[in-house]
Amino acid sequence: MGIDREVADALVKIVGIQHARSDEATLEAYGRDALQIGHAADLVLIPGTPAEIGSIARVCNEHRVPLIVRGAGTGYTGGAVPVRGGVVISMERFNRILEIDDENLLAVVQPNVITGDLQQAVEARGLFYPPDPASLKQSSIGGNVAECAGGPRAVKYGTTKRYVLALQAVLPTGEIIRTGSKSVKNVVGYDLTQLLVGSEGTLAIITEVTLRLVPKPAVQATLRATFSDVPRAVAAVSGLLADRVVPATIELIDDISLRAVEQRLGRPVAPAGTGAMLIIEVDGVPGAVEEEADRVATACVRAGATEVQRALTDAERSDIWEARRELSYALGALAPRKINHDLVVPRGRVPALFELIDRVRREYRLLIPAFGHAGDGNIHVNLMVNPEDEDEMRRARQAERELFEGVVRLEGSISGEHGIGFAKAAYLGLELSPDVIALMARVKYAFDPNGILNPGKLWDA
Amino acid sequence: MGIDREVADALVKIVGIQHARSDEATLEAYGRDALQIGHAADLVLIPGTPAEIGSIARVCNEHRVPLIVRGAGTGYTGGAVPVRGGVVISMERFNRILEIDDENLLAVVQPNVITGDLQQAVEARGLFYPPDPASLKQSSIGGNVAECAGGPRAVKYGTTKRYVLALQAVLPTGEIIRTGSKSVKNVVGYDLTQLLVGSEGTLAIITEVTLRLVPKPAVQATLRATFSDVPRAVAAVSGLLADRVVPATIELIDDISLRAVEQRLGRPVAPAGTGAMLIIEVDGVPGAVEEEADRVATACVRAGATEVQRALTDAERSDIWEARRELSYALGALAPRKINHDLVVPRGRVPALFELIDRVRREYRLLIPAFGHAGDGNIHVNLMVNPEDEDEMRRARQAERELFEGVVRLEGSISGEHGIGFAKAAYLGLELSPDVIALMARVKYAFDPNGILNPGKLWDA
Numbered sequence: 001m002g003i004d005r006e007v008a009d010a011l012v013k014i015v016g017i018q019h020a021r022s023d024e025a026t027l028e029a030y031g032r033d034a035l036q037i038g039h040a041a042d043l044v045l046i047p048g049t050p051a052e053i054g055s056i057a058r059v060c061n062e063h064r065v066p067l068i069v070r071g072a073g074t075g076y077t078g079g080a081v082p083v084r085g086g087v088v089i090s091m092e093r094f095n096r097i098l099e100i101d102d103e104n105l106l107a108v109v110q111p112n113v114i115t116g117d118l119q120q121a122v123e124a125r126g127l128f129y130p131p132d133p134a135s136l137k138q139s140s141i142g143g144n145v146a147e148c149a150g151g152p153r154a155v156k157y158g159t160t161k162r163y164v165l166a167l168q169a170v171l172p173t174g175e176i177i178r179t180g181s182k183s184v185k186n187v188v189g190y191d192l193t194q195l196l197v198g199s200e201g202t203l204a205i206i207t208e209v210t211l212r213l214v215p216k217p218a219v220q221a222t223l224r225a226t227f228s229d230v231p232r233a234v235a236a237v238s239g240l241l242a243d244r245v246v247p248a249t250i251e252l253i254d255d256i257s258l259r260a261v262e263q264r265l266g267r268p269v270a271p272a273g274t275g276a277m278l279i280i281e282v283d284g285v286p287g288a289v290e291e292e293a294d295r296v297a298t299a300c301v302r303a304g305a306t307e308v309q310r311a312l313t314d315a316e317r318s319d320i321w322e323a324r325r326e327l328s329y330a331l332g333a334l335a336p337r338k339i340n341h342d343l344v345v346p347r348g349r350v351p352a353l354f355e356l357i358d359r360v361r362r363e364y365r366l367l368i369p370a371f372g373h374a375g376d377g378n379i380h381v382n383l384m385v386n387p388e389d390e391d392e393m394r395r396a397r398q399a400e401r402e403l404f405e406g407v408v409r410l411e412g413s414i415s416g417e418h419g420i421g422f423a424k425a426a427y428l429g430l431e432l433s434p435d436v437i438a439l440m441a442r443v444k445y446a447f448d449p450n451g452i453l454n455p456g457k458l459w460d461a
Numbered sequence: 462m463g464i465d466r467e468v469a470d471a472l473v474k475i476v477g478i479q480h481a482r483s484d485e486a487t488l489e490a491y492g493r494d495a496l497q498i499g500h501a502a503d504l505v506l507i508p509g510t511p512a513e514i515g516s517i518a519r520v521c522n523e524h525r526v527p528l529i530v531r532g533a534g535t536g537y538t539g540g541a542v543p544v545r546g547g548v549v550i551s552m553e554r555f556n557r558i559l560e561i562d563d564e565n566l567l568a569v570v571q572p573n574v575i576t577g578d579l580q581q582a583v584e585a586r587g588l589f590y591p592p593d594p595a596s597l598k599q600s601s602i603g604g605n606v607a608e609c610a611g612g613p614r615a616v617k618y619g620t621t622k623r624y625v626l627a628l629q630a631v632l633p634t635g636e637i638i639r640t641g642s643k644s645v646k647n648v649v650g651y652d653l654t655q656l657l658v659g660s661e662g663t664l665a666i667i668t669e670v671t672l673r674l675v676p677k678p679a680v681q682a683t684l685r686a687t688f689s690d691v692p693r694a695v696a697a698v699s700g701l702l703a704d705r706v707v708p709a710t711i712e713l714i715d716d717i718s719l720r721a722v723e724q725r726l727g728r729p730v731a732p733a734g735t736g737a738m739l740i741i742e743v744d745g746v747p748g749a750v751e752e753e754a755d756r757v758a759t760a761c762v763r764a765g766a767t768e769v770q771r772a773l774t775d776a777e778r779s780d781i782w783e784a785r786r787e788l789s790y791a792l793g794a795l796a797p798r799k800i801n802h803d804l805v806v807p808r809g810r811v812p813a814l815f816e817l818i819d820r821v822r823r824e825y826r827l828l829i830p831a832f833g834h835a836g837d838g839n840i841h842v843n844l845m846v847n848p849e850d851e852d853e854m855r856r857a858r859q860a861e862r863e864l865f866e867g868v869v870r871l872e873g874s875i876s877g878e879h880g881i882g883f884a885k886a887a888y889l890g891l892e893l894s895p896d897v898i899a900l901m902a903r904v905k906y907a908f909d910p911n912g913i914l915n916p917g918k919l920w921d922a
Binding site for chain 2: 190344414447
């Protein structure tokens with residue numbers, strides 16, 4: 001689109017020339033995030049205060065200039081990039097932990113604090129911030145809040161939304177607001193805090209986050225169970241749930257994914273003939289952990305595990321997790337492009353989800369490694385494709401639609417973690433009714449009457 | 462106000478004459494809930510299906526007739542009654558548990574299912590629905606969702622909002638919508654489910670609720686600790702939090718409340734000289750419960766408990782809880798009227814909250830028993846008054862404002878459980894900024910453009 005020169009000058013003046021970027025390379029760089037598709041920015045601003053962001057918003061709102069907020073840029077749905085140009089605000093200067101409050105079990109942070117850094121800081125004080133997206137060493141709390149990030153521990157601890165107590169945010173019309181409070185209960189007015197969590201940067205610009213913390217679990221036990229095939233591994237998960245055990249994590253890795261990891265690491269990560277692996281962690285006070293670890297092992301054996309191993313040292317634990325951690329990189333070697341989805345079904349329907357994935361693999365002749373948070377019914381389904389291969393890309397699009405329709409039929413959702421962004425905007429109507437989409441559009445209007453904030457996301461507006 | 466005769470006829474026709482009430486006694490009865498103040502209804506309808514409710518909403522919306530939804534009528538802020546007349550919909554026919562799904566750990570219920578009944582039904586199958594408002598034998602799930610009910614177990618398990626996965630609801634403009642899904646993770650579009658939770662019947666009419674369940678804890682331990690005064694009891698709570706123990710409940714009862722209960726029961730509930738009592742429950746797997754119960758007892762002794770007792774039988778457990786259960790009735794005997802508030806502060810600031818309450822007691826010469834969920838910082842503060850005594854009522858109003866201003870200064874909230882309704886509408890601006898209130902009004906407009914649904918609640922609109 002391009003921005004009017006006078007408007008651009010006014011915007012640059014707000015942050016100061018040293019905090020503005022308009023060179024080609026930067027504009028291009030801010031036009032891509034982890035999705036690797038997007039449109040270049042027309043101007044990148046790096047504000048230092050909420051007041052500056054308020055001023056930027058007012059100018060953009062007055063002149064109808066698209067305004068896009070970027071955190072760490074690790075999202076998979078293009079949430080942090082323009083679709084038709086505009087101003088990108090980089091939150092990089094909002095990078096401080098403002099307060100870790102032991103007495104009230106909470107932390108106040110600026111949005112660009114890296115999630116893993118916050119975790120280390122609170123764990124050093126015996127506290128715990130559970131949400132653990134795979135990107136935690138790169139992704140920021142603000143982005144985690146905007147997308148409602150999940151992660152392996154969600155099965156026991158819930159996702160980001162369970163930990164957000166209060167927000168400071170700037171509206172697209174420039175007002176600086178505070179929602180929620182530092183108390184763990186608060187029922188005064190509408191829950192705007194939870195409405196902003198997962199709103200994908202389309203309602204307001206988050207400038208401060210108050211997070212609830214919990215005590216750090218005293219101990220944990222990590223188990224690895226291998227199975228001859230996915231159905232047996234999934235049966236073990238169902239057995240656990242039926243036995244009413246709630247581990248902190250229940251991660252499942254299928255055979256295609258295991259082979260890819262073994263190739264990357266150059267060593268076997270499971271006995272020969274393994275068709276599926278579970279990584280299960282339980283945590284809490286020692287007595288409980290021992291009891292639950294035993295029940296986990298029993299459930300796995302009962303479901304036909306070929307081997308159940310428990311980590312006895314930190315090194316063994318790290319070894320078990322390595323297979324999971326390296327997964328994303330390992331898959332990258334399988335094909336030029338990975339179309340990465342985060343399908344979710346009601347917890348007991350993971351077997352049906354894997355049947356669906358198998359059928360789609362055969363029907364569309366595609367390589368589709370699958371792994372993820374089996375205890376939540378949330379499976380990462382990766383369509384490995386070569387963008388040069390037109391026929392394969394066509395089959396991938398058909399497969400994608402079939403998967404989305406399938407999870408909706410199973411009463412699940414087309415996204416459990418990554419959100420919609422623009423990558424899945426075309427599929428919103430598969431899951432939500434026209435009345436609900438219209439209502440969401442009216443809610444959007446309540447925040448952003450001119451539709452300047454992150455346009456083209458969630459739906460094409 | 463009165464409703465136009467033709468409009469009334471059209472409304473009655475929707476539900477059938479046998480499900481409409483317009484006799485004086487019923488109209489008066491539906492003009493009051495647990496707050497005991499309100500305005501009589503002009504017409505009471507008892508619809509049987511969401512489609513009927515949709516038709517009622519369309520007629521009311523077209524003719525600008527106030528529409529108020531009533532569940533069990535146990536709310537303390539007047540949320541279920543008209544403030545200027547209109548149509549009251551009683552949800553009493555929506556009273557069925559539609560599904561308890563063991564495999565997916567969820568339940569689907571109609572809104573007028575009584576919370577305690579649902580708990581019994583799921584516990585019989587080894588599952589658990591934690592939210593436990595004091596009213597659980599009378600209040601309904603729909604009302605619990607509309608107000609985001611809490612209860613003693615919230616300290617470990619969170620409040621109602623943590624358990625609502627999906628809703629069916631009727632918009633004030635008549636559309637029937639579904640939000641959320643049966644999967645525990647879902648980040649597709651704005652989180653309208655959480656926006657409806659706690660919206661106090663002002664955004665939509667809830668017709669079906671899908672609730673997440675958790676495994677029923679295997680065992681529990683109930684402890685009672687007595688102290689010479691409130692500060693020592695509160696110090697024990699702080700000690701517990703500092704020791705990173707998270708009991709399922711931490712209830713505190715102050716001396717005025719204890720005396721009232723003893724009077725009601727005609728027996729001592731604590732050793733002579735007791736100035737405060739804690740009731741603490743821990744639950745989970747046996748090993749963990751033993752360890753945590755020991756740590757609870759140690760923290761209490763360390764803070765100067767005069768006695769720590771652990772229930773060894775169900776009868777003893779019931780005996781300990783009797784003091785808490787009888788509290789509400791017992792306070793009723795202290796004065797003709799109880800102005801019941803649910804103040805909340807960050808968890809570590811309960812000592813400061815009790816200092817505030819003490820100061821207000823002295824300054825305004827009022828009897829103010831206080832008790833509640835100390836682990837959440839959520840304390841029920843009851844101003845016991847005689848409505849005939851004008852001077853006392855004046856002092857009570859001043860005291861109320863001072864308490865509200867105090868908790869906001871402590872970074873807490875004027876309501877942790879009961880909501881605003883019309884009882885606290887005048888105080889909304891103490892906690893929320895004009896920009897936030899204006900934003901909430903725009904969100905309200907997105908749902909209810911003509912302002913027909915539960916008018917006069919949250920703010921005077």
